[in-house]
Amino acid sequence: MKHQQGHLKGLKDFDIYYQGWLPEGEPQAVLLVAHGMGEHSGRYGNVVNHFVPQGYAVYAPDHRGHGKSEGQRVYVERFGHFLDDLKTFFDMVRGWHPDLKIFLIGHSMGGAISIAYALRHQDELEGLILSGAAIKPGEDISPILIFIGKILSVILPKMGLATLDISTLSRDPETVAAYNDDPLVYQGKMTARLGAEIIATLESFPKQASQLRLPTLIMHGGADKMSDPQGSQWLYETVSSAVKTLKIYEGYYHEIFNDLGREQVLADVQAWLATRK
Numbered sequence: 001m002k003h004q005q006g007h008l009k010g011l012k013d014f015d016i017y018y019q020g021w022l023p024e025g026e027p028q029a030v031l032l033v034a035h036g037m038g039e040h041s042g043r044y045g046n047v048v049n050h051f052v053p054q055g056y057a058v059y060a061p062d063h064r065g066h067g068k069s070e071g072q073r074v075y076v077e078r079f080g081h082f083l084d085d086l087k088t089f090f091d092m093v094r095g096w097h098p099d100l101k102i103f104l105i106g107h108s109m110g111g112a113i114s115i116a117y118a119l120r121h122q123d124e125l126e127g128l129i130l131s132g133a134a135i136k137p138g139e140d141i142s143p144i145l146i147f148i149g150k151i152l153s154v155i156l157p158k159m160g161l162a163t164l165d166i167s168t169l170s171r172d173p174e175t176v177a178a179y180n181d182d183p184l185v186y187q188g189k190m191t192a193r194l195g196a197e198i199i200a201t202l203e204s205f206p207k208q209a210s211q212l213r214l215p216t217l218i219m220h221g222g223a224d225k226m227s228d229p230q231g232s233q234w235l236y237e238t239v240s241s242a243v244k245t246l247k248i249y250e251g252y253y254h255e256i257f258n259d260l261g262r263e264q265v266l267a268d269v270q271a272w273l274a275t276r277k
Helices: 045-051 080-096 108-126 143-155 173-181 192-211 229-238 261-276
Strands: 001-011 014-023 029-034 057-061 102-107 127-131 158-164 216-221 243-247
Touching: 001 080, 014 080, 029 045, 029 080, 029 108, 045 057, 045 261, 080 102, 080 108, 108 127, 127 229, 127 261, 143 173, 158 192, 158 216, 192 229, 216 229, 216 261, 229 243, 243 261
Parallel strands: 029 057, 029 102, 102 127, 127 216, 216 243
Antiparallel strands: 001 014, 014 057
């Protein structure tokens, strides 16, 4: 396996860090990963270790305000800035692999980013894979908190608003411990602006989701408390994709790629990808 890393200039000249993992031979396709809130590209080792030996190239940037990328932690002026950065990176990856199919994998907030990105650029993608996508807020996000967040987003946009309950991340204690010990993971409060921008993006999906016609694999942990599985059910029923699959993993927590039983999840992704060759 070959590892590469580097930096690109995102919107407004933000320094965006990225990583890539390539097989020893020529890759058969590309998986482009959009990570979740507060984390970073280095937390997808299970995806990398499963798919690179199968001949896939895996690439992942750190979103602005995350990991090794520039910006105040978990803050963004506009949600669309994530999409613009991802488009810049996508074009780089396309330049490196002009003849390969590119699949976009989005987890949690990265799922919302991926849905919004696909609605803009679906003709450039071969397929969309979603893991615990932020489509419907989890049970810890109350309507009152959403209302307060929208107000604070205007008057105090960088104020911390809410934290994640890490105990609901995964049933694997090693995953939770690694998350807690990772210096690149931000474990403070989400900023009011980011929260409001995420909610505004989710509120835009009902008017747009039916325009999505890209082959789509939607996956969610049935016991996910960070992102409501009903959001994935709704998306599956709403998109216009002729090829679409929904998998709800009963008992699984939020990070299905890092949960107990992840081998089944990864095998399901591999089987789905095999149908898109």
